[in-house]
Amino acid sequence: MATVGFEQASRRYHGADRPALDRLDLTIGDGEFLVLVGPSGCGKSTSLRMLAGLETVDDGVIRIGARDVTGADPKDRDVAMVFQNFALYPHMTVAQNMGFALKVARVRKADIRDRVLDAARLLHLEACLDRRPKDLSGGERQRVAMGRAIVRRPQVFLMDEPLSNLDAKLRVQTRTQIASLQRQLGTTTVYVTHDQVEAMTMGDRVAVLRDGVLQQCAAPRELYRDPINVFVAGFMGSPAMNLFTLPILNQSVSLGDWMIPIPREIADTAPDVVVGIRPEHLEVDGLGAEIEVEVVEDLGSDAFIYGRLVAGAANTTTADKPIVARVDWRSAPNRGTRVHLRPSPGHIYFFANHPTGIRLR
């Protein structure tokens, strides 16, 4: 186990107009489970591969523990990686796959067998040890890939979207297993995903990346409740936060016919503002912005209504803008009906209408 540190770490690909990773500063604690999340091309896999030694570091430093590993060979970093497609050796059995790194390191055969058996027990793979990867299910392959990493007892686990090849049900099941296994082993883990639900449910902390730049790194709840900018606010949460760019008039903005007061400090600084409201902070009420319901998603415990704002008498700027709200399934309106949605006071976010999209307080 060890801490991991990125210090101004950058990676530029030949011919690209911007760095794949731009001066990343990030410290991961000993035994911590850190999730790197972001859309495609944000630099999350690049960061992981730089940490593994599979990508060159153009600038900056990467440390594992106190050791500078920036130029070290992958095999000298004491990290184990779980790949998106598992990358199991097809010509080897499960036991051979799991023990391969130890065999290369010339560990005694008896020790290899013991460690493979220990890992197999932990992952319930005892019955599969003599089978080849092609004879395993997706979930078993995933567990073998985990086992291959565990057997090595590395300082750091690196996981590159290890659940993306599994079906939805297995993904939910396996993400719980991975999280609990990591807590059990206490090994520092860096986990890459584009799925924000995985990020929220698995990580001790979540680092959100965009265009190679770290946006925010915080505990999942903090990230959700206190996003630093409009990108983080929009990326974390499913369904995503409702975001409207609205002009400020008389220290307020209007969502349809519903007026939302703007704090003076914000109203005085810009002519318009991005207003963010999470779906669960909109209540169906007699008051509020009028919407026409287009789709109702009944999930059993909750229902999500997707609709469009109706042009108000006083304001037409938000007309036809999409909006989503979470409602009680018992009182979910029907498709095609018109309802009023009222934002909960105290749960409205304001962001600068600027490329940085910085949170305004």
Place this chain on the structure above:
Amino acid sequence: MSSLTARVIKLSVLRALALYTALIAMAWCALFPILWALSGSLKNQAEITEPVLIPPHPQWANYAEVFQLMPFWRMFLNTVLYAGCVTAGQVFFCSLAGYAFARLRFRGRDVLFLAYLATLMVPLTVTVIPQFILMRTFGWTDTPWSMIVPGLFGSAFGTYLMRQFFRTLPKELEEAAILDGCSPWQVYWRVLLPHTRPAVMVLAVLTWMTVWNDFLWPLLMIQRNSISPLTLGLVHLQGQYASKWPVLMAASMLILLPLVIIYAVAQRAFIRGIALSGFGGR
């Protein structure tokens, strides 16, 4: 059945008919010389020029005569030795070079590969004299070394074939091996090479066939019967003024037989390798 459906069926039947006719014609063109040689091997000297495919009185004695006129088994073993050594060398060195060109990153890699590939354009007739001088300098003329060493260390074609195949293997497999502590040699030998069987089969069959059928190089290099390959043996059956054509045909059939067997055994892997290496014309 509607008239439209009937027309569609008729068209597809006609298309299949045209396709199969063309394929049968092409197969016949390829097979006919072999069938003619087989037929010739069972005729007597008088019948050899007659346009009859099935001889009325098959002369099996022609085959026995081959073994009397040339040291067939000696030459057969020589050819197996030469083809085996060259094939093993080609597979090993071409796969090694193919791995390096496909996977290792080094300055000038692609330029070097293109330069190597360009040697394919140099015809054999240009290199045969320098190669002969080289062999004479080493004192290897009329020795088995001259038949083995020149082809042992790979070829541009084989390297290209193996490189193409290595490029189809998932990159993650190699990266996993690197993280597991493998050196480039271990990545090649323990992780990637076991997956190249189809390409190795293609290269092995093609190399074996080339060495087995090679005539010009042994003719230049070898004089002693005891180290001659089978193709040189055929020459001994040809007289300066007259040849025993039926015996010559019988010998040709005997020489051809091992190749047919090898191809039949390796056929599936061979075709798969051709398709996977991008040599299938698709």
